[in-house]
Amino acid sequence: MKDLHEDSMWRAVAERDSSYDGLFFYGVSTTGVYCRPGCPARTPRRENVVFAFSREWLERAGFRPCRRCRPEMASPNSADAEMVVHLCRLIEQAERTLSLKELSQEVGVSESTVSRLFQVALGVTPRQYTDALRLRRFRAALHGAADVAAAAFDSGYGSARAVYDGARGRLGMTPKTYGRRGNGVDIDYNIAATPLGHLLVACTSSGVCAVKLGDDPKELERELECEFAAAKLHKGTAKVDGWMTPLLDYLAGRLPWPELPYDVRATAFQHRVWDFLRKIPPG
Missing domain, CATH: 3.40.10.10 (DNA Methylphosphotriester Repair Domain)
Structure with a gap:
């Protein structure tokens, strides 16, 4: 990128x-x-x-x-962007994980071309985009499922082990506690402006529990309050700075193509953010 x-x-x-x-x-x-x-x-x-x-x-x-460069006209990337969006929608609607071969056959280009376009446009591979969707669905399923295993299978994880390997580090708490909307957990958060919109980062003593992107900071706070309705929320504390500061610098230089739909950019953004945050030591 x-x-x-x-x-x-x-x-x-x-x-x-x-x-x-x-x-x-x-x-x-x-x-x-x-x-x-x-x-x-x-x-x-x-x-x-x-x-x-x-x-x-x-x-x-x-x-x-400008009358010379005509910036209001379609971007040279438009055709590639349409292809990436089409494949993202296909991944979102699929009931199973689609292979790179299946995606390439869908649009009539090579597997390497599909991988390259995803990396250039979104900064993630098709598999990573799929993983980001699955994690988002798992977080949503935890609030309504009978137990963690049910939420895992409903979200496309093949086993409880896969859940704990792939999702626990991105919840900032155990899946069970997350399902109880952070009951009894102290959560510190802050909001900052980025070129993609307002970024909210929230963390517990165990790590980052939420990363949200949106146009309205108040709406982001409402989403956080709903997601962690049973937790104790603290805004603007220094505890978040250790995560927020390096993340803002990282994002400033690695943005998805702006002509892509907001939800597609946000899904890719989520994966890249979580992957980056894993490399930052707590505190």
Whole structure:
């Protein structure tokens, strides 16, 4: 995936690097125009440039599309994005795990092409996307299932062992306690703005228990309160900083393609975040 830290985006603009087209846009405050990174127009002064990950944001801010690079037109990545979205929807609707061969046959390209497109567009493999969906379903099933085993099988895990190997480290507590909505557990959380939206990170003494992404921070808090209705929630404590700070830096440079549907980006985002957080020692 492309590096989307601000200094890298400015370098792409200065070098007219069209490989970044569709990944971000930039507006020029002195002209009121927004462009693709590869626009052939004269390079603006750095202090007059505003970066954004969607055309809509720039247009709401009063910028109009450039007549030379036509940023309002379909991105060069559009066809690949449509293929990735089609396969993601297929994975979501399937009652079993689809093989890479089955996915490649569905769209008529090689297995290596499918893997490459997923990695470039989302930063995950098709299998990792499947795992992220399964974990999301497991979390939801725990609140209504008779026991952990029932929730595991309903979510597509083949055994209780697979649940504890694949999910326990991403709950911040035992599956049984999670099913009881964190009864008696102290949970610290905080919210920060990212290029993808507002990010909420919550943790217990055992590790991170929730990572949420959304446009409305108050809605994120409501979701957390519902998910852990029996827990004791504490906002803005320093305990979360050890997880939040490195995560924000990680996300700044590794964003999915903005033209992909929000739910697809969020699912891939969840897997990559949890995978990254596993590498950070608690505290």
